[in-house]
Structure formats: C-alpha cells, structure tokens
Amino acid sequence: MIHFSSSVSSLRASEIRDLMSLANKPDMILFSGGMPDNDLFPLEEVDAIYNRLSTKEKQIAMQYGPTHGIPPLLDSLSDYLKKKGLPVNDNKILITTGSLQAINILAHAFIDPGDIVLVENPCFIGAISAFRSYQANIVSIPLTPAGIDLEALEQTLDTLTTPPKMLYLTPNFHNPAGTLYHRDTKLKLIELMRNRSIPVLEDDAYSELYFHEEDKIHLETLKAMNPEGLDICYTGSFSKILGPGLRLGWMLVPEEIYKKCELIKQSIDACSPSFTQMIAHKFLESGMEQEYLKRIRPEYALRAETMSRLLRELLPEGCSFTEPRGGFYIWIKLPDSLDATDILKTAIAKGVVFVSGKTFDPHGIANNHIRLSYCNSSVAKINEGIPLVVDAIRHHQQQVVR
Numbered sequence: 069m070i071h072f073s074s075s076v077s078s079l080r081a082s083e084i085r086d087l088m089s090l091a092n093k094p095d096m097i098l099f100s101g102g103m104p105d106n107d108l109f110p111l112e113e114v115d116a117i118y119n120r121l122s123t124k125e126k127q128i129a130m131q132y133g134p135t136h137g138i139p140p141l142l143d144s145l146s147d148y149l150k151k152k153g154l155p156v157n158d159n160k161i162l163i164t165t166g167s168l169q170a171i172n173i174l175a176h177a178f179i180d181p182g183d184i185v186l187v188e189n190p191c192f193i194g195a196i197s198a199f200r201s202y203q204a205n206i207v208s209i210p211l212t213p214a215g216i217d218l219e220a221l222e223q224t225l226d227t228l229t230t231p232p233k234m235l236y237l238t239p240n241f242h243n244p245a246g247t248l249y250h251r252d253t254k255l256k257l258i259e260l261m262r263n264r265s266i267p268v269l270e271d272d273a274y275s276e277l278y279f280h281e282e283d284k285i286h287l288e289t290l291k292a293m294n295p296e297g298l299d300i301c302y303t304g305s306f307s308k309i310l311g312p313g314l315r316l317g318w319m320l321v322p323e324e325i326y327k328k329c330e331l332i333k334q335s336i337d338a339c340s341p342s343f344t345q346m347i348a349h350k351f352l353e354s355g356m357e358q359e360y361l362k363r364i365r366p367e368y369a370l371r372a373e374t375m376s377r378l379l380r381e382l383l384p385e386g387c388s389f390t391e392p393r394g395g396f397y398i399w400i401k402l403p404d405s406l407d408a409t410d411i412l413k414t415a416i417a418k419g420v421v422f423v424s425g426k427t428f429d430p431h432g433i434a435n436n437h438i439r440l441s442y443c444n445s446s447v448a449k450i451n452e453g454i455p456l457v458v459d460a461i462r463h464h465q466q467q468v469v470r
C-alpha cells in the first residue's frame with residue numbers, strides 16, 4: 069500500500085484526459101487544445117535570433133541563471149510591460165517556467181489547507197488544479213458576458229465567515245468562456261475589493277490576442293489601473309505570443325509578495341531555462357513580437373469568425389454562445405437536458421473532439437457547456453469539423469425529445 073500525502077491524494081486524472089486518449093486518431097479534428105497552431109510559430113525569427121547570438125550570449129543561455137530571471141530579459145520584459153501601462157517601477161518581476169508556475173507559486177504563497185480561494189465559474193483548469201493541490205476550499209462566482217458577477221461576488225464576500233485568501237480572475241479573453249470584462253466591471257471590481265486585504269491574482273495570458281482595436285479600452289489590466297488598497301498579482305506568458313514550448317511566463321507583484329515567491333521558486337527549479345529566456349529577450353528587444361502579433365491576430369480572428377458563423381447557421385435552438393473578440397475559445401451553452409460528455413463521445417466517433425464543460429467547473433459538476441478551440445485548426449478543418457459537432461449535439465437533442 070502506497071501512502072501519498074493528503075495534498076496529492078485528492079488529485080485525479082480528469083475523465084477528459086481518458087477520453088482524449090480515444091481521440092488520438094491521426095485524422096481527428098481537434099477543437100480541444102488551447103495551444104497555438106504549429107504552422108503559425110515564428111520559426112524563421114527564432115532561427116535568426118539563435119544564429120545571431122554572440123558566444124557570450126550563448127554561454128549565458130547554456131548556464132543556470134538567477135532565480136528571478138536573466139538580467140537582459142528582465143530589462144526587455146520590463147520595457148514591454150511598461151508599454152502596456154503596467155506599474156513596473158512599483159513592483160517586481162519574477163520570470164517563471166510558464167505562467168502556470170506563477171499561479172502555482174502564488175497559490176503556494178497564500179493557501180493553507182482549507183483556505184478559501186474565490187474563482188470565476190467557469191475557470192481555467194490549470195488554476196483549479198493548482199489551488200486544489202494546496203487543498204484550497206474553492207468558492208466560485210458566476211461569470212456574466214461583461215465579466216465576473218459583481219453582485220454575486222459582493223454577496224459571497226458579505227456572507228463568508230472566514231475571509232478568502234485570494235481572488236483568481238482572467239479578465240481578458242477568458243479560458244474557457246472567451247469573455248472580455250467590460251471596463252466598467254473592472255472599475256467596479258476594484259472598488260469592491262479595495263481595502264479588504266484579499267490579493268487578486270490577475271491571469272493575463274491572452275490580452276495580446278485581441279481582434280478589434282476598439283476593444284483596447286476594455287483590455288487595460290487591473291494591474292495597470294494600479295489601484296491603492298488592493299494587491300494585484302499579475303501573471304503573463306510567452307506561450308501565446310511566442311510559443312508554449314519555451315515554458316516562460318512571469319509575475320509582476322508587490323515587493324513583499326515577490327520576496328516570498330522567489331524563495332518558493334528557488335526550491336522548485338532554481339531558475340527558468342536561460343536558453344529560452346535569451347530567445348524571448350531577443351524577440352522582445354528587436355520588436356519582432358509586435359510584427360508577429362500583427363501577423364497572427366488576423367489569422368485567429370478569421371478562424372474565430374469562421375467558427376462563429378457556422379455555429380450561428382447550424383446550432384439548433386436552445387444552444388447559445390457569445391462571439392469571441394479575442395483569445396482562443398468559443399463556449400457554447402447547451403440546453404440543460406443535454407450532457408456535454410455524452411455529446412463528446414458521439415463527436416469523437418464522428419472524428420472531432422472538444423472539451424466538455426465540467427472540466428472547467430471548479431466543483432466538477434455543471435456539464436451543459438462545451439469549449440471549442442479555434443486556435444489550432446485551419447479554416448478548412450473548422451468548416452469540416454463544426455457540422456460534425458452540431459450533428460453530435462442534434463443526435464443527443466433528438467434522444468431527449470424521444
């Protein structure tokens with residue numbers, strides 16, 4: 069008999085992972101993964117960056133680096149974040165091994181077993197797993213099309229007898245819901261959270277992937293608003309703006325929080341890969357990231373538009389979704405009588421795969437949504453796959469009617 073720690077005993081492989089193993093046929097159409105398309109990676113730019121590195125830079129790239137990040141990347145990232153309006157001078161940057169590590173480190177810093185963490189419902193599965201691994205008591209607040217339900221949040225804050233340790237949010241292009249918080253929601257949220265001593269973890273993995281210039285007003289981050297009386301722990305990532313294989317992200321946090329997080333990171337991996345940090349530094353320093361983003365935004369917008377148009381035309385009555393304005397996902401609400409996992413099984417048999425809603429329910433129950441990713445499929449694959457998804461939904465809808 070193996071005796072695992074209580075913190076890992078509750079961790080389970082998700083049912084989705086098991087189902088996904090059925091879905092690895094070579095011609096399967098994948099609307100499941102939240103990864104960028106291989107064909108869109110800036111391979112030539114990365115080749116050129118590496119080939120132009122000096123011997124000294126290559127040596128830095130091959131060596132261990134400081135826990136908080138290699139100095140050139142800290143400088144170029146600092147400039148990049150300043151341009152996004154982030155309060156870099158009043159805070160500290162910690163480079164992490166993907167932004168999921170930043171979330172995990174912050175969870176480690178704040179959560180004791182049984183502590184309450186507030187999250188949106190639905191919520192990014194990686195964050196749910198991180199909070200669970202520290203035995204958090206996860207309390208969820210519904211998400212509306214304009215952002216977190218502020219009334220529900222206020223009510224929860226008023227009724228909880230023990231104050232939460234943290235509020236975790238993804239205001240810009242939510243995973244899975246695709247939501248972009250309205251600026252007004254962000255401003256009201258700040259007022260609601262001010263002076264409560266509850267840090268807000270603002271997860272900002274997708275804000276560069278907007279489709280409409282006019283949305284920029286809503287994209288300003290809570291962190292950039294730099295509110296007084298509220299600690300905002302901001303996390304970001306190179307995964308969607310360069311490549312997840314680099315495994316690089318960051319947190320921008322007040323100094324006191326940074327100091328603890330740096331100690332935690334030391335014990336996890338000492339430092340993130342210097343090699344990819346050097347590549348990411350050159351990518352930012354040369355301004356290539358702006359050129360690259362200009363190239364990929366319209367491509368993702370086209371995929372989102374294609375998927376949305378087909379869904380508008382084909383989805384049966386009772387299903388609904390909000391057209392995404394950026395990011396990677398469409399979140400379809402099904403009639404309550406339908407179960408997304410049943411539909412997923414049928415869809416896999418038809419040759420298409422997506423993720424069922426309960427994966428993103430912090431309580432693992434609500435299963436009347438499906439998440440479709442358009443990021444990793446060509447327009448041709450979207451045209452081919454969406455009718456199959458719709459067929460699977462219709463099939464189960466007819467069974468309910470019978």
Ligand SMILES: Cc1ncc(COP(=O)(O)O)c(C=O)c1O
Nearest residue numbers: 166167168192243273305307317
């Ligand atoms: C909302 C959100 N946050 C964080 C991450 C983690 O990204 P990474 O660890 O690759 O930086 C993801 C990845 O899909 C995500 O969707």
